[in-house]
Amino acid sequence: MFRLVEKRYLFLALSLLVIVPGTLSLIIKGLNVGIDFAGGSSLSLRPEKQLTITTVRNLLRPFPLKDVQVQLGNDQTLAGKGTVWVRLNTTIDSTVQNAIKKDLQTLYKSTSLGITFDDLVYSGKKVTIVTVTNFPTGVTPKVEDIRNALSKLPNTTDTTQATSSSSVSSATPTPTSGPSVARTPTPTASAPTKATATAAAQATATATAKQVTPTATATATVTATATATPASSSNSNAATIPVKVMDIRQGTTTQTINILTVTPLDPNLQAAIEGAFINQGNTYVQLLQTATVQGSVAADTQRNAILAVVAASILILLYIWFAFRKVPRPWRYGVCAVLALVHDVLVVLGVSSILGWAVGFQVDSLFITALLTVIGFSVHDTIVVFDRIRENMQRRTVETFEEVVNASLIQTMARSLNTSLTVLFTLAALTLFGGVSIRPFTGTLLLGIFSGTYSSIFNASMLLVIWEKGELGLSWLRARFGGAGATAPSGRRARERELTSTRG
Amino acid sequence: MRRGTALLLLLIVILAACAAYIDWPNTPGIHILGINHDFKVNLGLDLQGGVRALLVPSNPNEQVTDETIQAARNLIEQRVNGGLGVSEPSIRVQQNGNQYSISVELPGFNTGNQTQALQTLLQAGNLEFWDTGSTPLAENSTFDPSQYTSTNPGGKPWFTGKDLDPSQIGVSTDSSGQLQINFAMKGDAVSKFGQFTQQHIGDYLTVTLDRKVIQSAVIQSAINGPGVITGRFTLQEAQSIATVLRYGALPIALKIASLQTVGPTLGTDSIQKSLIAGAIGLGMVVLFMLLYYRLPGLLADLALALYAGLTFAVFKLIGVTLTLAGIAGFILSIGMAVDANVLIFERVKEELRAGRLLAAAIDAGWKRAWPSIRDSNFSTIITCLVLFFFGNTFGATIISGFATTLILGVLISMFTAIVVTRTFLNVLVPTGVINHPALFGLPAGSIAAATAGRRSSL
Numbered sequence: 014m015f016r017l018v019e020k021r022y023l024f025l026a027l028s029l030l031v032i033v034p035g036t037l038s039l040i041i042k043g044l045n046v047g048i049d050f051a052g053g054s055s056l057s058l059r060p061e062k063q064l065t066i067t068t069v070r071n072l073l074r075p076f077p078l079k080d081v082q083v084q085l086g087n088d089q090t091l092a093g094k095g096t097v098w099v100r101l102n103t104t105i106d107s108t109v110q111n112a113i114k115k116d117l118q119t120l121y122k123s124t125s126l127g128i129t130f131d132d133l134v135y136s137g138k139k140v141t142i143v144t145v146t147n148f149p150t151g152v153t154p155k156v157e158d159i160r161n162a163l164s165k166l167p168n169t170t171d172t173t174q175a176t177s178s179s180s181v182s183s184a185t186p187t188p189t190s191g192p193s194v195a196r197t198p199t200p201t202a203s204a205p206t207k208a209t210a211t212a213a214a215q216a217t218a219t220a221t222a223k224q225v226t227p228t229a230t231a232t233a234t235v236t237a238t239a240t241a242t243p244a245s246s247s248n249s250n251a252a253t254i255p256v257k258v259m260d261i262r263q264g265t266t267t268q269t270i271n272i273l274t275v276t277p278l279d280p281n282l283q284a285a286i287e288g289a290f291i292n293q294g295n296t297y298v299q300l301l302q303t304a305t306v307q308g309s310v311a312a313d314t315q316r317n318a319i320l321a322v323v324a325a326s327i328l329i330l331l332y333i334w335f336a337f338r339k340v341p342r343p344w345r346y347g348v349c350a351v352l353a354l355v356h357d358v359l360v361v362l363g364v365s366s367i368l369g370w371a372v373g374f375q376v377d378s379l380f381i382t383a384l385l386t387v388i389g390f391s392v393h394d395t396i397v398v399f400d401r402i403r404e405n406m407q408r409r410t411v412e413t414f415e416e417v418v419n420a421s422l423i424q425t426m427a428r429s430l431n432t433s434l435t436v437l438f439t440l441a442a443l444t445l446f447g448g449v450s451i452r453p454f455t456g457t458l459l460l461g462i463f464s465g466t467y468s469s470i471f472n473a474s475m476l477l478v479i480w481e482k483g484e485l486g487l488s489w490l491r492a493r494f495g496g497a498g499a500t501a502p503s504g505r506r507a508r509e510r511e512l513t514s515t516r517g
Numbered sequence: 518m519r520r521g522t523a524l525l526l527l528l529i530v531i532l533a534a535c536a537a538y539i540d541w542p543n544t545p546g547i548h549i550l551g552i553n554h555d556f557k558v559n560l561g562l563d564l565q566g567g568v569r570a571l572l573v574p575s576n577p578n579e580q581v582t583d584e585t586i587q588a589a590r591n592l593i594e595q596r597v598n599g600g601l602g603v604s605e606p607s608i609r610v611q612q613n614g615n616q617y618s619i620s621v622e623l624p625g626f627n628t629g630n631q632t633q634a635l636q637t638l639l640q641a642g643n644l645e646f647w648d649t650g651s652t653p654l655a656e657n658s659t660f661d662p663s664q665y666t667s668t669n670p671g672g673k674p675w676f677t678g679k680d681l682d683p684s685q686i687g688v689s690t691d692s693s694g695q696l697q698i699n700f701a702m703k704g705d706a707v708s709k710f711g712q713f714t715q716q717h718i719g720d721y722l723t724v725t726l727d728r729k730v731i732q733s734a735v736i737q738s739a740i741n742g743p744g745v746i747t748g749r750f751t752l753q754e755a756q757s758i759a760t761v762l763r764y765g766a767l768p769i770a771l772k773i774a775s776l777q778t779v780g781p782t783l784g785t786d787s788i789q790k791s792l793i794a795g796a797i798g799l800g801m802v803v804l805f806m807l808l809y810y811r812l813p814g815l816l817a818d819l820a821l822a823l824y825a826g827l828t829f830a831v832f833k834l835i836g837v838t839l840t841l842a843g844i845a846g847f848i849l850s851i852g853m854a855v856d857a858n859v860l861i862f863e864r865v866k867e868e869l870r871a872g873r874l875l876a877a878a879i880d881a882g883w884k885r886a887w888p889s890i891r892d893s894n895f896s897t898i899i900t901c902l903v904l905f906f907f908g909n910t911f912g913a914t915i916i917s918g919f920a921t922t923l924i925l926g927v928l929i930s931m932f933t934a935i936v937v938t939r940t941f942l943n944v945l946v947p948t949g950v951i952n953h954p955a956l957f958g959l960p961a962g963s964i965a966a967a968t969a970g971r972r973s974s975l
Binding site: 052055066082083084085086087088089090269271302303304305306307308309310311313314317318320321322324325328329332333336378379381382385386388389390392393394396397400401403404424427428431432434435436438439440441442443445446447448449450451454455458 | 562563566569571587590591594607608609610611612613618620775776777778779780781782783786787788790791793794795797798799801802805806809841842845846848849851852853855856859860863867885888889892893894895896897899900901903904906907908911913915916919923
């Protein structure tokens with residue numbers, strides 16, 4: 014017969030080997046929380062034509078977006094053909110912008126047109142793309158009308174030079190909260206670009222900025238008004254570059270693309286994403302909304318979950334105490350079951366924390382569910398083992414506590430392993446063959462269930478024995494609650510003493 | 518077959534038939550005796566999509582802080598979940614500069630009059646009781662407090678939704694079949710309401726929700742207990758008004774700025790993959806039980822199938838929204854549901870090895886395994902109740918949702934693993950066809966003992 018109980022310190026040491034580094038990591042590094050807890054940013058785009066979710070995902074792949082979620086939507090209130098994109102051959106200054114606005118407003122006899130200017134990199138060259146929305150009710154814009162209206166545009170100054178020259182002098186970049194920024198995006202937006210672009214925007218007083226004329230929609234787009242300082246005034250460039258309309262496209266869909274990511278989306282990154290849609294996806298997009306988002310798990314949910322688990326643990330302790338009232342010192346069973354539970358929670362939290370910084374494992378709202386499942390399973394498993402000890406304590410009256418525990422462990426081993434095996438089969442199949450999206454969830458469960466089985470066999474019962482024998486400085490506890498002598502007797506008398514004490 | 522066994526078998530067959538009817542993919546539902554239930558599977562945002570509404574503060578003069586928007590968010594989450602916490606919405610507070618908005622995504626909301634239903638659910642929910650003297654007011658008209666300052670001191674309502682006892686709010690029908698919302702005051706308001714109605718008999722008591730009249734009726738007598746609000750509601754309206762009242766008014770007024778239907782966040786490939794994975798996992802469980810426990814294993818597998826069918830039926834009945842993770846959890850619970858059977862069969866095997874007769878071994882095995890099953894499941898039930906209480910009290914719907922599904926799983930698995938398997942065995946044992954211990958995965962030695970023992974006892 015296996016003498017499992019004799020190796021109790023080995024089993025405890027094994028647990029500590031996982032728990033100690035895990036807990037340290039948890040304290041120092043915490044958990045790598047995903048968007049459900051930490052929040053992040055959201056970006057709503059409206060494409061020119063219908064895209065599939067795979068296309069969108071592929072377009073977003075090159076960007077350093079963490080924990081990105083893509084959701085396609087359909088907003089019937091957006092007029093399908095009510096958005097027109099105009100690509101120019103160059104970036105333009107405010108003079109040309111005003112000219113375009115005037116032309117379009119004259120064409121549609123409306124001052125409430127939504128006209129935005131985005132400077133994006135198209136085929137390696139930075140150009141301005143004009144997005145026109147909010148046409149008067151009942152009016153469906155025609156590409157030809159717009160082409161004619163924009164056929165005679167004034168020359169522009171070289172706005173790229175203005176940007177680069179002024180960026181040298183300014184060294185105080187403001188992050189995303191700036192009122193408006195000139196955007197010089199590349200598909201992989203880098204921090205330096207962002208700084209210069211933002212600085213330039215300040216220096217040139219939004220001359221080349223993304224400008225949104227007031228619209229009636231409730232989108233939270235950054236709004237700015239054109240200011241009196243054109244880019245040309247900051248250096249002496251003459252308006253020599255002719256502006257031509259290269260491409261005009263009209264929207265064909267009411268589709269929306271909602272992107273959610275942990276990564277903060279600064280205007281540069283946004284512009285880069287829009288650029289990717291145009292360059293790689295051959296689809297113009299309109300920015301509907303951008304915002305920072307808070308987690309979808311309410312801020313106090315985590316605290317409530319912890320409180321709930323603590324309350325549940327106390328009740329479980331009391332219940333086990335009551336259920337085991339026929340064996341001596343029943344509270345010990347309750348305490349040990351709860352300790353095994355704490356063990357499993359620490360293993361799951363600790364390993365998740367380590368995996369968080371080691372391989373970028375992210376904790377989402379399902380993590381709470383997984384952890385709660387593990388807690389339920391852990392106690393369930395422990396009680397089955399304890400129940401056998403309870404039964405054997407009454408039947409096997411001539412064995413020491415240690416022997417009874419050992420026998421009980423061996424007897425319940427088949428059941429413990431079989432139950433865990435069926436659960437682990439299911440989980441392993443789900444983890445290995447299931448979709449990537451549930452892998453963190455099933456992986457956490459796999460770890461937790463494994464830990465739960467281990468702790469109920471190798472920890473909970475071992476702790477009972479250690480407590481019973483007054484080891485690990487627990488003798489004072491024993492003296493206080495157990496009533497047995499603190500000095501350890503030896504040999505046959507010890508055995509008798511123990512038998513008397515354990516059988517009450 | 519004993520009478521009790523026969524009755525149980527009948528019950529099991531009836532339950533299985535009901536579950537099959539509810540689970541059937543194109544089930545016609547139940548539409549008799551005033552019950553209308555379609556038994557639709559609610560799939561989560563990740564699998565099926567739904568609607569996404571962007572809510573913005575509708576009153577520009579109202580101060581919106583991080584706290585109020587958070588409180589509004591939590592209330593909306595509670596209203597959407599309506600108690601059980603199984604609706605799986607995704608609600609996020611958004612911020613752009615100092616402008617707040619709330620993005621609400623509701624799964625499977627893309628049928629019917631969604632705007633109307635959403636609007637009822639997202640209304641501020643300020644219930645007010647006014648004394649309008651001798652003037653009855655038309656339902657749905659806008660209430661202007663400044664016209665009734667003589668009967669309402671300071672232009673303030675006598676009572677508001679804050680005075681209601683949330684646990685007593687419900688929907689019922691009166692004798693004529695009209696829908697009404699039941700309410701009762703709480704704390705001090707009970708006696709104040711009694712006094713007020715006593716002193717104002719003959720006056721019109723006008724009830725407004727967000728300053729829209731929902732009822733204007735003469736006070737007939739002092740109301741010292743629960744009261745009812747009768748308005749012209751549809752059932753859905755009455756229920757959502759009750760829900761809104763139960764959780765209290767939003768701290769800020771919101772309006773829907775944009776509304777869009779959204780597609781699933783997960784591709785169909787990941788759903789298929791997970792379902793296949795689930796099938797593989799369950800197949801392994803079924804095979805394992807069959808190989809390891811033989812005949813009882815087969816019976817346990819049947820009980821598992823019943824467990825899956827019953828649980829899914831209950832999920833459909835109470836409207837649990839299934840996300841991919843929810844399905845994974847469900848599959849996992851099937852794997853866990855064999856636990857009680859494993860416990861029992863291990864015990865039965867032990868008893869058989871100890872030389873007991875089959876019938877006696879089964880009896881003893883059940884008896885011996887019962888305390889483990891009882892205590893372990895009871896502790897899980899305690900956990901569930903605590904989690905549900907916490908989740909519900911503090912508005913953490915994710916916790917209460919978990920507790921709801923887990924407690925259902927535990928209860929149903931106890932029923933199938935204990936009652937169902939036991940009944941199957943009880944049906945089979947007296948027939949003698951299973952009197953072969955090899956069917957229990959036991960070595961040849963115990964065959965003789967058990968069969969001989971049984972014969973000699975006859």
